[in-house]
Amino acid sequence: MNKDTMNGDNEKPLAKITCSSYDCERDLHCFRRRRPRKQSYRSEICVACGAQMVEWQRLDNHDLIDVENTFKSLERELIRHHFWHKTFDEKALKHAKGQGFVGLRQRAENRLRSCLRKPSSENSWDGRQTPLEGNVIYYAQHATATCCRKCAEIWHGFDREKQLTGDEFEYMLELVMRYIYKRLPDLPPVGPKARPQIARNRILE
Ligand SMILES: [Zn+2]
Numbered sequence: 241m242n243k244d245t246m247n248g249d250n251e252k253p254l255a256k257i258t259c260s261s262y263d264c265e266r267d268l269h270c271f272r273r274r275r276p277r278k279q280s281y282r283s284e285i286c287v288a289c290g291a292q293m294v295e296w297q298r299l300d301n302h303d304l305i306d307v308e309n310t311f312k313s314l315e316r317e318l319i320r321h322h323f324w325h326k327t328f329d330e331k332a333l334k335h336a337k338g339q340g341f342v343g344l345r346q347r348a349e350n351r352l353r354s355c356l357r358k359p360s361s362e363n364s365w366d367g368r369q370t371p372l373e374g375n376v377i378y379y380a381q382h383a384t385a386t387c388c389r390k391c392a393e394i395w396h397g398f399d400r401e402k403q404l405t406g407d408e409f410e411y412m413l414e415l416v417m418r419y420i421y422k423r424l425p426d427l428p429p430v431g432p433k434a435r436p437q438i439a440r441n442r443i444l445e
């Protein structure tokens with residue numbers, strides 16, 4: 241099997257991993273409630289084994305000082321763990337080097353705004369709008385649960401039917417950028433392909 245279909249650390253082939261996957265024996269769980277209707281997608285315990293290992297209230301503080309705990313908690317879910325460790329594909333890496341942190345931040349901001357702006361019920365693509373490869377921002381979104389309104393509801397407690405606030409967008413943007421910084425610490429601040437305009441500091445709705 242080539243490296244594009246396997247994880248960096250010899251996990252299952254990508255095709256078999258979805259938001260509902262779990263492998264509790266390897267301590268990789270799933271916190272997505274099945275068909276929740278009006279309830280939240282968040283299951284406080286693993287839907288497969290019942291393990292209770294995430295301090296949800298602590299995560300819901302959205303405190304970036306505690307971001308390491310947030311990241312560690314995200315890694316307890318199989319799908320997030322996969323994207324925390326998956327080797328970046330070549331296209332994604334080339335794009336990231338061309339953009340640098342400033343360019344990526346600007347693009348991540350646009351990306352989050354376009355894919356998370358609508359409530360879940362008004363977006364028939366919700367849950368499918370973020371590709372699995374081709375851009376480090378996509379990897380970051382799956383890893384930090386900012387890929388769709390359902391994952392953001394599970395992990396960040398943002399009601400999938402409510403309009404997100406500027407602060408909520410900004411928190412998720414920060415998670416995406418910190419993921420990229422952790423995984424690609426040697427990227428240039430500004431890449432040769434970054435647009436000359438300086439990225440805005442805040443997400444304006
Ligand atoms: Zn489990």
Ligand SMILES: [Zn+2]
Pocket residue numbers: 367385386387388389390391392
């Ligand atoms: Zn998602």
